[in-house]
Amino acid sequence: GFAVGSVSAHDSKITIVAHRGASGYAPENTLDAYRLAVRMRADYIEIDLQMTEDGELIAMHDGTVDRTTNGTGFVRNMTLSEIKSLDSGSWFNDKHSFYARKKYINEKVPTLREVFEAFGPSTRYLLETKSPKEYPGLEEKMWSLVQEFKLEDRIAVQSFSMESLKKIRKRSKGVPIFQLMWYKNPASISKEKLKEIGKYANGIGANFQKLDKRYVRRVKKANLLMYVYTPNFRSSMARALKWGVDGIHTDYPDILVAEQRQI
Ligand code: G3P
Ligand code: CA
Secondary structure, three states: OHHHHHHHHHHOOOEEEEOOOOOOOOOOOOHHHHHHHHHOOOOEEEEEEEEOOOOOEEEOOOOEOOOOOOOOOEHHHOOHHHHHOOOOOHHHHHHOHHHOOHHHOOOOOOEHHHHHHHHHHHOEEEEEEOOOOOOOOHHHHHHHHHHHOOOHHHEEEEEOOHHHHHHHHHHOOOOOEEEEEOOOOOOOOOHHHHHHHHOOOOEEEEEHHHOOHHHHHHHHHOOOEEEEEOOOOHHHHHHHHHHOOOEEEEOOHHHHHHHHHOO
16 A cells, blocks of 8 residues: 555665766766755765865865876875866866756866865765775864764775775764775675674675675675665666665766665
8 A cells, every 4th residue: 555655665765876966967076066956955965075285175086187187196185275276167168068957067176174164964985995005194184174073973995905994983883984895807706705804894885787686685795785876877876776786876866866766
């Protein structure tokens, strides 16, 4: 009946992560991409963190500015003011002419502080850290900014670096933590590995392409959450939903919102 149907629809609500913001529609890791994602009702905006020479946390995926700005060089060798002189939107217009917009021209790389200032508690943030070897002190800086904005309960953290995640766990027992995995071949994971991850993390984020239903079942049986990245087509989103994943990272959160309504 209707009641049963609505209960199961509610149960099947998964977490929608806007990968680098709504990065299918706007330049990744910019305020425009995050704004769109929030408007599309993503549960989390995902933010990749890098650190400048003068110790500022910025939202950027790559270690260099080459791909997503009009500049060149490593973030760690540039000051924030050097980063701020760059255009981080025009590359998107050149690459994605269908979604190109004038307002993206000369868009600025945001600091994590600016992202928190812009959205405060109106959204949730999935913060991705690098290895502590790459950026010593990044975790400490990130967490003190989270505390300054009183966003402790609006944050989740993910990383490919177990070491980095353990540093975060030391600072907070409550923050949801995701161990990222990237599989080149069809994915499998041992009971031992799942147990190890369970000691410091709440879940796993892995590349969707190499997963299957069996992997998802194993992770969930170990009482871990299973998030997948980065289904961008309805058909792949539907497949992940059928596997019973807990969350999906996508560049097109609006498509996932619509797909989820169908269930
Ligand atoms: O969403 C997971 C994903 O962020 C990890 O890969 O390269 O997009 O940061 P990447
Ligand atoms: Ca990321």
